[in-house]
Amino acid sequence: MADHDVDLFVIGAGSGGVRAARIASNYGARVMIAEEFRVGGTCVIRGCVPKKLLVYAARFSHEFEDAAGYGWTVPEPTFHWPTLIANKDREIARLEAAYTATLERFNVKLLKDRAVIEDAHTIRLSTGVRVRAETILVATGGWPHPGPKIPGLEHVISSNEAFHLPELPKRIVIQGGGYIAVEFACIFAGLGSEVTLVYRGENILRGFDDDVREHLRSEMRGRGITITCGHTVTAIDKAGDELVTRLSDDSTITADKVMFAIGRHPNVTGLGLEQVGVKLAEHGGIAVDEYSRTSVPNIYAVGDVTHRVNLTPVAIREGHAFADTVYGGKPTPVDHTHVPTAVFSEPELGVIGLTEAQAREQLAKVDVYKSSFRPMKATLAGRDTRCFMKLLVDGITDRVVGCHIVGPDAGELIQLVGVAVRMGATKADFDATMAVHPTAAEELVTMREKAISYGRSAAE
Numbered sequence: 001m002a003d004h005d006v007d008l009f010v011i012g013a014g015s016g017g018v019r020a021a022r023i024a025s026n027y028g029a030r031v032m033i034a035e036e037f038r039v040g041g042t043c044v045i046r047g048c049v050p051k052k053l054l055v056y057a058a059r060f061s062h063e064f065e066d067a068a069g070y071g072w073t074v075p076e077p078t079f080h081w082p083t084l085i086a087n088k089d090r091e092i093a094r095l096e097a098a099y100t101a102t103l104e105r106f107n108v109k110l111l112k113d114r115a116v117i118e119d120a121h122t123i124r125l126s127t128g129v130r131v132r133a134e135t136i137l138v139a140t141g142g143w144p145h146p147g148p149k150i151p152g153l154e155h156v157i158s159s160n161e162a163f164h165l166p167e168l169p170k171r172i173v174i175q176g177g178g179y180i181a182v183e184f185a186c187i188f189a190g191l192g193s194e195v196t197l198v199y200r201g202e203n204i205l206r207g208f209d210d211d212v213r214e215h216l217r218s219e220m221r222g223r224g225i226t227i228t229c230g231h232t233v234t235a236i237d238k239a240g241d242e243l244v245t246r247l248s249d250d251s252t253i254t255a256d257k258v259m260f261a262i263g264r265h266p267n268v269t270g271l272g273l274e275q276v277g278v279k280l281a282e283h284g285g286i287a288v289d290e291y292s293r294t295s296v297p298n299i300y301a302v303g304d305v306t307h308r309v310n311l312t313p314v315a316i317r318e319g320h321a322f323a324d325t326v327y328g329g330k331p332t333p334v335d336h337t338h339v340p341t342a343v344f345s346e347p348e349l350g351v352i353g354l355t356e357a358q359a360r361e362q363l364a365k366v367d368v369y370k371s372s373f374r375p376m377k378a379t380l381a382g383r384d385t386r387c388f389m390k391l392l393v394d395g396i397t398d399r400v401v402g403c404h405i406v407g408p409d410a411g412e413l414i415q416l417v418g419v420a421v422r423m424g425a426t427k428a429d430f431d432a433t434m435a436v437h438p439t440a441a442e443e444l445v446t447m448r449e450k451a452i453s454y455g456r457s458a459a460e
């Protein structure tokens with residue numbers, strides 16, 4: 001050990017890196033962490049947290065509208081984007097300081113610098129300083145895909161810039177159909193922008209349950225968002241202050257901003273991975289085993305850079321498990337099944353487990369329970385909206401293998417449904433649970449009629 005400056009060098013102070021550094025240090029390791037931008041990483045600085053603050057802001061518009069039916073007279077509300085952005089930035093700075101203080105408290109040495117791997121035990125900083133480490137953890141996260149090289153690509157913003165626009169765009173075109181595109185479409189629409197979502201596939205949110213995708217699409221349309229599927233953006237022309245977006249069918253849309261949210265790539269470029277022999281997986285992320293170990297035995301990788309399940313809690317869990325495994329004497333593989341997830345669209349979406357299509361493919365017998373209903377709050381508000389809930393049940397074991405919710409607080413609900421599903425709750429357990437009345441969630445324990453039942457015959 002004497003020939004190493006530190007036991008562990010972590011590259012990237014985001015969700016995964018900070019957790020790994022803190023826990024490893026707590027086990028007694030000497031730890032350094034390098035961060036080239038801001039401590040906290042994507043989630044805190046330009047991901048989950050600032051996004052959720054914008055989501056809250058956007059939802060007030062519906063609250064003001066709905067209040068009238070409940071007897072309130074709300075003066076014509078006005079919205080000031082610079083106030084929201086300044087307040088959001090203040091909160092992000094507070095969180096960044098809290099993350100930095102945590103690292104200090106746990107005796108992790110923070111280097112505000114870019115770090116690359118020179119050899120299996122040497123890290124080089126952009127200042128030229130070299131650090132020798134027994135173990136290296138790569139936690140460099142991901143980056144928005146810039147998009148294909150089309151004319152006018154230089155006018156396109158990503159989610160990174162969307163958080164810092166000087167003013168709210170009156171009209172915005174968003175290309176993409178994943179959760180980030182959908183969430184930003186709902187944020188901008190809620191704040192008053194005219195939004196067109198352009199997606200090359202058949203329907204938004206590929207990979208989610210088909211009923212959920214259809215339900216959310218129709219709800220988004222109901223809130224004034226134009227969704228154009230089956231097309232791509234082929235060019236963007238700047239005409240004065242306006243951007244004219246050309247689509248693959250040759251139609252054009254004039255807007256003030258064009259944003260692409262067409263996927264994220266693992267941050268692997270220029271890190272020195274190839275020369276040291278760290279292999280990449282086919283999807284472009286760093287290939288790792290169940291303990292997050294790469295093809296080089298003393299180099300590990302966690303979080304989005306491994307492109308497994310790109311979510312903050314997963315990066316945190318992987319970072320923690322790495323530290324438990326390497327420094328805590330507790331080999332801890334991470335279970336990537338049963339990951340509950342939310343899309344903070346309007347209305348919100350909460351999901352755990354299999355989609356109907358996956359359940360049909362994987363199980364011999366599947367029972368499907370569905371419910372679509374008007375939430376009580378919408379009645380007096382006069383809002384035309386519906387909640388949607390769906391349970392997928394293994395027809396042989398009676399276990400609930402999938403739960404899909406579209407409606408208010410779906411993210412909050414799915415966190416708890418996630419516990420039950422992970423514990424192996426059966427449909428009979430759901431049915432035996434007393435309802436909480438009057439709530440939307442009670443629907444989850446009162447769905448009795450099978451919407452459909454699939455079964456494979458023994459011959460299949």
Ligand SMILES: Cc1cc2nc3c(=O)[nH]c(=O)nc-3n(C[C@H](O)[C@H](O)[C@H](O)COP(=O)(O)OP(=O)(O)OC[C@H]3O[C@@H](n4cnc5c(N)ncnc54)[C@H](O)[C@@H]3O)c2cc1C
Pocket residue numbers: 011012013014015016017034035036037038039040041042043044046047048049051113114115116139140141142159180267271302303304305310311312313315
């Ligand atoms: C708009 C948006 C919304 C999101 N919303 C959600 C959500 O609601 N819920 C959820 O669970 N997830 C969400 N995510 C995903 C989530 O942010 C990521 O999964 C999570 O941040 C991954 O953590 P990480 O530690 O792998 O990487 P990151 O948090 O990205 O951290 C990597 C860090 O490494 C630094 N770095 C990179 N290269 C170097 C280098 N060579 N030297 C030094 N430092 C380096 C980067 O600057 C960065 O700070 C969202 C992401 C985006 C973009």
